[in-house]
Amino acid sequence: MSATWYECKVKYRKTHDSGEQKVTTETYLLDAISFTEAEARINEEMAAYTSEEFLITNIKVANLSEVHPFENSDRWFKSKVSLIALDENSGKEKKTNIYMLVQANDVKEAFENTSQAMDNTMGEYSIPAITESPILDVFPYFSGDEEKLEKFNATEKSENKEESLVEETELK
Template sequence: MRAKTAYWFEVTVCYLKQMEDGTEKKANEIYTTDAMSFGEAESRSLKELKTRVRGGIEIKNINPAPYKEVFFSDDEEDDKWFKVKLSFITLDEETGSEKRTNVTYLVQAANLEVALSNVNTVMDKSMEEFTMANIAETKVMEVFEH
């Protein structure tokens, strides 16, 4: 398990995907890439996909990702991506009240249970107290990092 902090963009692409029966079907897929700008996110995504896709690729949408950190798994079985929101709890020393700060992560895992385990593996190194606020499987196909 390793973590990478960067500026991440979710890029939606459209292309003709060859199905198992040999037919072609228009596919809309989401990929995540680290980049410093929208233009860089577009060019990096096109560069990665040109080697894998026959025919034209159309960039449909580019959005800044709601996460700044991605947890990558070393297990080949972990082929899905989960958006995990953690709520970090800190104590305001002046008022004595708890303050919660939500942080979203993208986590690679085979299923929900493994995603939770992967988050705990990374966060066990942290001294901060947190609770799991939300976890959901995403439609992200792959993460391109540089």
């Protein structure tokens, strides 16, 4: 099941490093089932983020196929990826564009991270465009549950290895 990503614009009074307060509008990305859930989740996330009043000025469905976070990166880039397929009827190349959000520190690293994200792709592709995104942060839906699932899977694998070792020892 693929996620539906929502871009949420939030307007609030932000205190800058100089101590000066300015009204700013920032964009956040989160996955949700509906606009209603997206609104509820951005309210929850922003309440934890700021004690100031805030206003949600816009929520829209983001045109993104995938989101790829990378460690030690602080900005988000939108990568346009053209998937290249051969049209069997006409014999011509057909390009289908998808958009990915990739975390990186600069455009060069965003290109490398996009290529890394596309490593398991069987077909041909090209990356015709990468632009810095205004998105400040991404809030995935199951962030805590995924860690629990990974720990569960790792524990289960280690238990299976132990069982195999015991069986091998008993056979000898």
